[in-house]
Amino acid sequence: MNKINRVAIIGGTHGNEFTGVYLLKKFEQDLNLVKRPSFETLTLLGNPQAFKESRRYIHQDLNRSFFSQDLQNSTLTGYEEMRAKVIEKMLGPKGNSQVDVIIDLHSTTANMGLSILLGELHPFTLQLAAYLTSINPEVKVCYTQFEKESNLLRSLCDFGFAIEVGPVAQAVLNAELFQKTEELVYAVLDYLERSNQDTIEKKNSPLTLYRHMGAIDFPRNEHGEIKAMIHPQLQFKDYQPLHPGEPIFLTFDGQAIAFDGTSTVYPIFINEAAYYEKGIAMCLTEKQQLEVSNI
Known part of the structure; x- marks a missing residue:
């Protein structure tokens, strides 16, 4: 695993999932919260228009808009289709990303607690997941990769994953889950920093994977x-x-x-x-x- 140089934290991929959006606002008011010495941290509001209107999306689900053929299709002009292209230019291109890790913040009305959603079973992200579950037993790890190429935002880079928390009603903030999500983000960033410094304590216990x-x-x-x-x-x-x-x-x-x-x-x-x-x-x-x- 090469050194992590750039990390992107994305919130509001769905405009009515407020946890990630307001965490971004907090981070942007004090970048020291997410700044680490060995890598750059970027923050990005995924779907600003949908957030403005407290809607999941305007025309289609942004988090299903990242197929390579769609990103390259100039005839697609819906709001999320265009927004996906903008995000890919900022973070991509897909397959050769400008960022090493994407942390995509989501919330759900389901009782998912604190969940990490992985798209690839790479040793690096698995070791990260094992570390997170070892310091917080509430964390659950899901492997959600489908057979075909992923159309999810986190697929823009090899080490993209989602943090999914719930239950939270749409367009509502839950203070407890907001704080737990914030703590989980800091734990991820601290792990990445320690990984760069080669000071990670190896975890030998098995990882429970759904x-x-x-x-x-x-x-x-x-x-x-x-x-x-x-x-x-x-x-x-x-x-x-x-x-x-x-x-x-x-x-x-x-x-x-x-x-x-x-x-x-x-x-x-x-x-x-x-x-x-x-x-x-x-x-x-x-x-x-x-x-x-x-x-």
């Missing part, structure tokens, strides 16, 4: 309308085991619908408000213990 398996939609009728809700026994049970046959949905007339999988899974992003439009009721993960190699 690997993305897929997503399930709500049950729907012939018109595409939702006909069942998240079952009360599952609501807010992110990262907890869901066994075959256990209730997962509840119809409006009170009938339980059981999970028909064949193995125990660990749902995350349960009942995320922003995912209704995506046809996602929850994401399913499998829980793994991963031996993290030393950097």
Whole structure:
């Protein structure tokens, strides 16, 4: 692993996720909070127009706008499509980024606590994740990479990842989670500084990893309308085991619908408000213990 030279902290990729936006404002008022001796730290408000209007996005999800072919397509002129191109010019180009690490700050209405979302299982980010879980047992680590090229903002550099915190209502600040997110950002920056100084204490304990398996939609009728809700026994049970046959949905007339999988899974992003439009009721993960190699 080469030395870290530039780190980008991004908030407001979704305009109605206020935690990251107001953390950026705090950092920009006192850059010493995120300044470290051995690397430069940049801050960037991802979607300023959506934040101004307290909306997730204006035309489309900015965090799904970073496919290489889209960034190079001059016919795409929607607000987020253009904003993605601006961000890529500032941080990219994709595949040859001007920054070494991207920390993309998000919040969720789901009970995700403090989550680190990784797109690649690189030894460097895995060792970082292992360090963060060792100093704060609340931190959970998810591997969310899809098979095709990623269209997420954090994919602009090799060591990009998201911090996802919740539950927080959209366009609302939660003081406790704001402070926990802030502390987590400082821990990441301190780790990167110590990595540059080669003073990292190696972690030999296995890392608990939640690997993305897929997503399930709500049950729907012939018109595409939702006909069942998240079952009360599952609501807010992110990262907890869901066994075959256990209730997962509840119809409006009170009938339980059981999970028909064949193995125990660990749902995350349960009942995320922003995912209704995506046809996602929850994401399913499998829980793994991963031996993290030393950097």
